[in-house]
Each structure stands twice: as C-alpha cells, then as structure tokens.
Amino acid sequence: MSEEETINQDEPKGKSRMRRRADAIKAFRCRHLVAVIEAPSDPVNIAAIIRNVNALGVEKVYIVDPGRHIPDDWEEFRARRSMNKLSVSASKWSYVKRFDSTDECFDHLESRGYASIVTSPHVKGKKSIFLHEGDYTTASKLAVWFGNESRGISDRAVERSGMCVAIPMFGMIESMNLGTSSGIILYEVARQRREYQSRFRKRGGRGERAEPLPTTMAVVQN
Numbered sequence: 001m002s003e004e005e006t007i008n009q010d011e012p013k014g015k016s017r018m019r020r021r022a023d024a025i026k027a028f029r030c031r032h033l034v035a036v037i038e039a040p041s042d043p044v045n046i047a048a049i050i051r052n053v054n055a056l057g058v059e060k061v062y063i064v065d066p067g068r069h070i071p072d073d074w075e076e077f078r079a080r081r082s083m084n085k086l087s088v089s090a091s092k093w094s095y096v097k098r099f100d101s102t103d104e105c106f107d108h109l110e111s112r113g114y115a116s117i118v119t120s121p122h123v124k125g126k127k128s129i130f131l132h133e134g135d136y137t138t139a140s141k142l143a144v145w146f147g148n149e150s151r152g153i154s155d156r157a158v159e160r161s162g163m164c165v166a167i168p169m170f171g172m173i174e175s176m177n178l179g180t181s182s183g184i185i186l187y188e189v190a191r192q193r194r195e196y197q198s199r200f201r202k203r204g205g206r207g208e209r210a211e212p213l214p215t216t217m218a219v220v221q222n
Helices: 003-008 017-028 043-056 074-080 082-088 102-111 155-160 178-200
Strands: 030-038 058-064 095-099 115-117 128-132 142-146 165-166
Touching: 017 043, 030 043, 030 102, 043 058, 043 178, 058 102, 074 095, 082 102, 095 102, 102 142, 102 155, 115 155
Parallel strands: 030 058, 030 142, 058 095, 115 142, 115 165, 128 165
Antiparallel strands: none
C-alpha cells in the first residue's frame, strides 16, 4: 500500500480537515528518503521514530525485524491503540514496511536504486563523518539506518552502507536515546534535501527552477 493510500483510506466523505492538511504537506515531503530501524526491541522507540518521520516529512519507514515482533500486515499494527497512542497517531499517517533481515532490507533498497548511510555515535571502521559535515543531497534515493537501542547498528549494516554519520557530543555521557538521535539526524538530512528539491528538479544541480519552491509552511494563527 502506498503512503497516499494509507492516508486516503481513513478519509470520510467530503474533504475533511485532515485531508486538507495532507494536501498541504504533500509538496514538502522528501521524496525517496527512507528511515530504517534495525532490530528495534522497544515499541516506544519505534513509535518515536515514526513520529519523527511523519513530522519531518520523511517519505517512509522500514523496520528490520528478525524476531518477527511486528506483523507483516502493517494495517494490523497501525490499528493497535497502543501504537497510535505512543506515536500520537503518526502511525496512521505513515508508510511502514517490515523485513526479516538486514540483508533483505538492503537488497530491497539497492534493487530500487537507494544509497544507504548508517548512524552511530562511534567510528565503525568505515568512512565516518559528523552530521554537519555531510551532503545528503548527492544520492537521488537515500536510506538512513538507525541501530538497536542497546547494541547499536550491526557490523553487516556498516559493511553494506556508504558511510557512518555521528552526532557530535560534548557531555560526560556520549549517547542519546533513539527518538532524540533520529530526530536530530533526520531533521538535518530532510532539511538539506528539501532545500535541494526546492531549487532543482534533478540531481547534480540540473533542472534549476526559475522560482524556488517554499521550504517551510506558512504559520497559521489561531
């Protein structure tokens, strides 16, 4: 089911307020940007990332779930009241797909032309950069991977990715919870890609628009 179908299926007769909102945000979504959660163990963190994805205009969420804790049928999962409550209803408005293994997810992404980057607070033996050093607009399709809450990203995901991205930290504790770190990283990636697609229709700085598209929505006063 596509994201548009996910949104449309709950629509009542007539053009509801939620439908108008869906129409308004459509132009601001980052096409071909996917957040991947690898082997999450806590539903709270799944909900937090889904909430971040929806709020920041990321197109899709993929979940690598080797323990099969999540139903294959996302409709079954998103219908759970607990998930809707945890994600503040973001699960109702987001496209989510599960995979049995890291390799299965990479195979799916690569067959569709996606490049992947992984996130970790530590160097993983690959090209590693801090978040602010990266250009996240060079790949036309991009997947951003987040690891397990306790174990972090797997060696296999690092091996198959293009590079590792870290958030610079300056405290005694060099860690953040998954909801916080995913929000920070996805904000910067989506911001760059939204600004790029506002100026260009194609990759490589081609197809420059005569008039850049807006990158933020107008603030509506209550």
